[in-house]
Amino acid sequence: MGRIQLKNVTKSFGETQVIPPLDLTIEDGEFAVFVGPSGCGKSTLLRMIAGLEDLTSGNIEIDGDVATEVPPSQRGLAMVFQSYALYPHMTVRKNIGFPLRMAKMEQAEIDQRVETAAKSLNLMDYLERKPADLSGGQRQRVAIGRAIVREPAAFLFDEPLSNLDAALRVGMRLEIGELHERLKTTMIYVTHDQVEAMTMANKIVVLRAGVIEQVGSPLELYHKPQNEFVAGFIGSPKMNFVKGPEAEKYGAATIGIRPEHTDVSMTEGAWKGRVGVAEHLGSDTFIHVHDTGLADMLTVRVTGDISVKHGDTIYLTPQADQIHKFDTQGLRL
Amino acid sequence: MAIVAKPSRFSKYGRPTVAWVVGLLFFFPIFWMVLTSFKTDADAVKPEHLIWFTPTLENYLNMTENYDYWRFAKNSVITAVFATAFTLVVGIPCAYAMAFNPSKATKDVLMWMLSTKMLPAAAVLYPMTFLTKSAGLFDTHFLIILVLSLINLPIAIWMLFTYFKEIPKDIIEAGQMDGVSTMGEIKEILIPLAWGGIAATALLVFIFCWNEAYWTVRLTTTDAATLSKLIEGNRAPEGLFFGRLSAVSAAAVGPIVVLGWFCQKQLVQGLTFGAVK
Ligand SMILES: Nc1ncnc2c1ncn2[C@@H]1O[C@H](COP(=O)(O)OP(=O)(O)OP(=O)(O)O)[C@@H](O)[C@H]1O
Numbered sequence: 199m200g201r202i203q204l205k206n207v208t209k210s211f212g213e214t215q216v217i218p219p220l221d222l223t224i225e226d227g228e229f230a231v232f233v234g235p236s237g238c239g240k241s242t243l244l245r246m247i248a249g250l251e252d253l254t255s256g257n258i259e260i261d262g263d264v265a266t267e268v269p270p271s272q273r274g275l276a277m278v279f280q281s282y283a284l285y286p287h288m289t290v291r292k293n294i295g296f297p298l299r300m301a302k303m304e305q306a307e308i309d310q311r312v313e314t315a316a317k318s319l320n321l322m323d324y325l326e327r328k329p330a331d332l333s334g335g336q337r338q339r340v341a342i343g344r345a346i347v348r349e350p351a352a353f354l355f356d357e358p359l360s361n362l363d364a365a366l367r368v369g370m371r372l373e374i375g376e377l378h379e380r381l382k383t384t385m386i387y388v389t390h391d392q393v394e395a396m397t398m399a400n401k402i403v404v405l406r407a408g409v410i411e412q413v414g415s416p417l418e419l420y421h422k423p424q425n426e427f428v429a430g431f432i433g434s435p436k437m438n439f440v441k442g443p444e445a446e447k448y449g450a451a452t453i454g455i456r457p458e459h460t461d462v463s464m465t466e467g468a469w470k471g472r473v474g475v476a477e478h479l480g481s482d483t484f485i486h487v488h489d490t491g492l493a494d495m496l497t498v499r500v501t502g503d504i505s506v507k508h509g510d511t512i513y514l515t516p517q518a519d520q521i522h523k524f525d526t527q528g529l530r531l
Numbered sequence: 532m533a534i535v536a537k538p539s540r541f542s543k544y545g546r547p548t549v550a551w552v553v554g555l556l557f558f559f560p561i562f563w564m565v566l567t568s569f570k571t572d573a574d575a576v577k578p579e580h581l582i583w584f585t586p587t588l589e590n591y592l593n594m595t596e597n598y599d600y601w602r603f604a605k606n607s608v609i610t611a612v613f614a615t616a617f618t619l620v621v622g623i624p625c626a627y628a629m630a631f632n633p634s635k636a637t638k639d640v641l642m643w644m645l646s647t648k649m650l651p652a653a654a655v656l657y658p659m660t661f662l663t664k665s666a667g668l669f670d671t672h673f674l675i676i677l678v679l680s681l682i683n684l685p686i687a688i689w690m691l692f693t694y695f696k697e698i699p700k701d702i703i704e705a706g707q708m709d710g711v712s713t714m715g716e717i718k719e720i721l722i723p724l725a726w727g728g729i730a731a732t733a734l735l736v737f738i739f740c741w742n743e744a745y746w747t748v749r750l751t752t753t754d755a756a757t758l759s760k761l762i763e764g765n766r767a768p769e770g771l772f773f774g775r776l777s778a779v780s781a782a783a784v785g786p787i788v789v790l791g792w793f794c795q796k797q798l799v800q801g802l803t804f805g806a807v808k
């Protein structure tokens with residue numbers, strides 16, 4: 199079991215309040231992702247759940263029991279750190295078996311569990327090596343192995359993949375997703391990579407300056423962002439925002455339109471502009487459009503490869519049913 | 532052509548020369564003492580035998596009957612070993628707490644500990660003597676071990692603190708997440724990772740304990756008297772037994788010089804607070 203509830207939790211470092219009062223429930227078995235810009239308090243929140251950081255006020259409950267004063271070693275949660283935090287003086291086998299040895303488990307049982315974990319993580323060939331002799335991806339797998347052997351109530355991940363190269367990151371992302379499918383254990387995952395958030399989460403928690411802006415499934419956030427911040431944060435490339443008379447036509451202070459929800463034509467359309475940089479990804483082309491008189495720049499996505507030249511005139515038409523409307527406060531209408 | 536900095540002439544020749552001169556200057560008294568220890572007491576005071584003399588082992592062979600060397604040596608070993616152990620047992624958890632769970636006062640506590648080393652020992656000589664005598668601790672091993680530990684704790688904690696600071700906090704936190712108790716954390720993670728630093732600290736504390744003279748001379752008479760006391764107690768004003776005294780002095784500093792020689796690397800690392808990993 200691993201149901202985690204934060205009740206009216208706050209955190210201050212000295213005079214500065216990093217987390218204003220916050221409530222959040224993560225259900226058992228959920229894959230929750232905390233996203234938000236750098237410095238918004240994601241790690242702090244995760245470390246408070248782990249017990250590594252004291253709460254300034256409020257309570258944390260794990261499976262209904264108040265855990266606020268319980269030391270990290272007694273909470274039954276496992277954490278995977280961005281820096282891996284492996285024990286450099288122990289072999290991979292010792293590293294993975296460490297939590298079990300601390301729990302005074304019998305050696306035979308430890309060996310067996312370590313082998314099972316090592317097999318599932320493709321670490322069998324490295325069991326006798328020290329962490330210093332492993333690649334980044336292997337180290338991260340050891341860190342995950344160390345977390346899974348003890349069957350924790352929940353896993354906490356703090357940007358576990360950000361030190362890996364792009365290809366490895368995609369691979370590990372799938373492995374962690376796979377792990378969640380297999381174990382069905384609660385996972386809380388911190389990242390500022392919204393692709394990770396979208397692909398892995400059941401529940402995304404968008405944070406800004408310690409405040410929860412929105413909680414929801416990836417598609418909820420994509421289709422129904424509650425405010426401009428979430429709308430701009432979720433989705434890549436970023437949503438285009440248009441203010442002024444054009445927005446007023448739709449009865450809003452600001453309208454948002456995603457790059458993939460704009461039709462493009464070289465001959466006619468609602469908005470006229472000039473082509474700036476075109477990014478060709480092969481499968482898609484992102485065109486940055488200037489001089490529309492609506493915003494500094496609008497980004498549009500065109501499927502496939504389209505040949506446009508810098509300086510060409512281009513026409514854009516937003517898909518009417520995909521326009522997000524926001525009021526003067528930036529809230530969804 | 533790549534431009535590289537050329538070593539100046541001073542750093543090539545001058546520096547080693549200066550280093551050698553300073554080294555020899557410091558070494559000279561020891562050399563003199565060792566030389567004298569092989570002279571008879573009569574030869575030792577004669578200028579014509581300054582360099583040329585007939586060496587004798589007599590001073591060393593008669594050391595036990597002349598001075599009861601082994602009793603003092605035993606006391607030195609006992610007090611230094613136990614004081615070093617005690618210093619580490621107290622210092623390691625203390626430095627651990629300050630390095631990984633610092634509070635607002637941690638910096639002040641560290642400074643305060645260091646400030647105790649600035650107090651002249653003579654200032655507390657009378658109260659110390661009085662207190663230890665009335666507590667019945669005067670001239671006991673227990674007292675000397677306690678005093679040696681206390682005077683070395685500040686420097687030991689400072690050194691350990693600096694070493695522990697170099698261990699990534701994540702690793703300590705990973706230990707906590709893996710269910711280790713505080714003592715387990717110290718034993719399983721901290722000590723293995725800071726082993727080099729702890730060894731250097733232990734070595735230095737041991738040397739300081741061995742060499743300590745101010746308190747060991749003043750707070751002992753016979754039972755707990757260390758080699759420092761032996762040398763101090765046999766200062767003959769007229770230099771009557773120069774040869775013998777040199778031999779016993781050489782035998783007193785000998786072990787520590789040898790120890791220091793073999794552990795040079797750790798010591799240098801320890802004193803420069805260098806690489807833990
Ligand atoms: N020990 C500390 N003392 C003082 N301020 C801190 C401390 N730890 C974090 N902060 C502050 O709290 C805020 C939140 O930090 P946190 O590390 O949680 O951000 P984050 O969302 O994880 O950012 P990132 O994506 O860069 O990791 C930051 O403004 C940071 O400066």
Ligand SMILES: [Mg+2]
Nearest residue numbers: 240241242356
């Ligand atoms: Mg962070």
